[in-house]
Amino acid sequence: MSIASIITIVISAILTDNIVLSKTLGICPLLGTSKKTDSAVGMGLAVTFVITVSSVVCYGLFKLLDFWNITYLQTIVFILVIASLVQLLDIVLKRFSPTLYNSLGIYLALITTNCTVLGSANMVIDYGYNLLETFVFGFFTGIGFTMVLILMSGIREKLNRTHIPKPFAGFPIALIIAGILAMAFGGFTGFAF
Amino acid sequence: MDMKKFKETALGGVLNNPVFVLVLGMCPTIGMSTNVTNALGLGLATAFVLVFSNVFISLLRRVIPDKVRLPSYIIIIATFVTLVKMFLEKFLPSLNVAIGRFIPLIVVNCIILGRAEAFASKNSVGYAALDGLSMGLGFTCSLVILGGVRMLLIMAGFEVFKTAAGGFITLGLLMALFNYLLGIYRNSRKAKLLLNGGDAL
Numbered sequence: 001m002s003i004a005s006i007i008t009i010v011i012s013a014i015l016t017d018n019i020v021l022s023k024t025l026g027i028c029p030l031l032g033t034s035k036k037t038d039s040a041v042g043m044g045l046a047v048t049f050v051i052t053v054s055s056v057v058c059y060g061l062f063k064l065l066d067f068w069n070i071t072y073l074q075t076i077v078f079i080l081v082i083a084s085l086v087q088l089l090d091i092v093l094k095r096f097s098p099t100l101y102n103s104l105g106i107y108l109a110l111i112t113t114n115c116t117v118l119g120s121a122n123m124v125i126d127y128g129y130n131l132l133e134t135f136v137f138g139f140f141t142g143i144g145f146t147m148v149l150i151l152m153s154g155i156r157e158k159l160n161r162t163h164i165p166k167p168f169a170g171f172p173i174a175l176i177i178a179g180i181l182a183m184a185f186g187g188f189t190g191f192a193f
Numbered sequence: 194m195d196m197k198k199f200k201e202t203a204l205g206g207v208l209n210n211p212v213f214v215l216v217l218g219m220c221p222t223i224g225m226s227t228n229v230t231n232a233l234g235l236g237l238a239t240a241f242v243l244v245f246s247n248v249f250i251s252l253l254r255r256v257i258p259d260k261v262r263l264p265s266y267i268i269i270i271a272t273f274v275t276l277v278k279m280f281l282e283k284f285l286p287s288l289n290v291a292i293g294r295f296i297p298l299i300v301v302n303c304i305i306l307g308r309a310e311a312f313a314s315k316n317s318v319g320y321a322a323l324d325g326l327s328m329g330l331g332f333t334c335s336l337v338i339l340g341g342v343r344m345l346l347i348m349a350g351f352e353v354f355k356t357a358a359g360g361f362i363t364l365g366l367l368m369a370l371f372n373y374l375l376g377i378y379r380n381s382r383k384a385k386l387l388l389n390g391g392d393a394l
Contacts, residue, residue, distance in 0.1 A: 024357045027219035028303055072279065075297045076271040083264055112267075115220050115301045122297055165369075167376065171216050172369040179361030186358055 006136055013140035016189045019116050020148045021182040026116035030152060031174050033107055040153035041146070042100070043107045048142025050089065050111050051120050054082050055138030058121040059131065078121050086112045116145055151181060202323050206331025213335060213371040217303040221295045222336055223360035227347070232340030233333065234288045235295055238281070240329025242273045243305050244322060247313040251321035254314050266309045267300065274299045304332060339364060
């Protein structure tokens with residue numbers, strides 16, 4: 001455990017091993033909620049919160065499952081943790097911050113089926129991180145997700161004003177943009193074409 | 194059995210293709226389509242979970258209270274995913290190494306929860322099973338087509354198609370092609386109906 005390993009985690013979670021563009025998780029919200037920058041920011045921040053907390057909680061629970069030797073329950077336990085966390089967030093936001101609650105709307109409930117959340121909870125276990133690394137990884141994975149969502153929404157807002165051939169309208173053009181973005185992010189890793 | 198509904202459900206995998214039309218389950222589609230074997234493996238695993246979760250949700254649709262239906266569906270789905278994971282670990286360890294990362298994520302694949310909510314919770318067991326099979330095979334076919342195209346491009350020397358970027362671009366292009374063909378099919382059907390009197394429109 002050192003500062004260097006933390007910095008490596010931060011940089012790889014945001015840039016070189018971005019959860020959306022390199023690990024291909026969270027593509028549904030990328031396509032669904034990146035039409036406007038406002039909703040992209042809200043969605044990104046809500047997801048960041050859920051990823052961070054659920055990674056840490058799932059890490060703790062996995063240690064318990066491991067202790068009792070019932071790790072095959074991993075998937076079921078993790079998804080329950082995530083679903084209840086999202087429900088909790090829903091209740092807390094409704095009570096304390098109705099404005100944010102209204103602006104997030106339906107996206108809040110959809111975080112449960114966002115595969116970035118379950119994906120990063122599983123990755124933390126696979127990579128064998130400790131508690132601090134888990135927290136940092138969860139938080140910066142969320143930041144990486146938010147950043148890609150904002151980048152995409154900016155491009156798509158501009159795209160609204162251009163003429164797109166009919167078969168490409170909607171999802172196909174968004175996927176191709178995501179592909180080009182992924183190539184740009186690939187530059188951070190420096191892979192050879 | 195209602196013939197029209199049967200046909201509609203059976204053709205759901207094509208006309209409402211999960212990948213190309215409904216645009217659900219994108220993450221495993223892009224992540225696991227670098228070759229045909231992985232695509233087929235993950236597609237069939239998803240189809241298995243889809244058929245069995247559809248059947249069980251349809252059987253339990255009068256028992257599960259409306260308010261807790263989503264958590265209940267997720268637990269049913271997660272159970273079948275765990276079964277698939279155990280099966281792969283025991284019997285197909287090499288495939289498990291290649292696609293294992295995406296197996297737990299079948300739980301949060303929107304196709305499965307989507308079909309549970311939109312179809313299985315409202316229809317009888319037979320139709321739910323048929324819908325699961327049709328959608329599951331439709332998903333598998335799309336994955337295999339995507340995997341095949343990417344494999345050919347990689348073999349032709351375009352290394353970029355091994356990466357996520359290549360997956361995004363291939364899927365975008367294939368989806369545009371599918372939209373184009375579907376447009377032609379719908380127009381020809383419209384023309385045919387118009388020739389036959391046009392009342393059916």
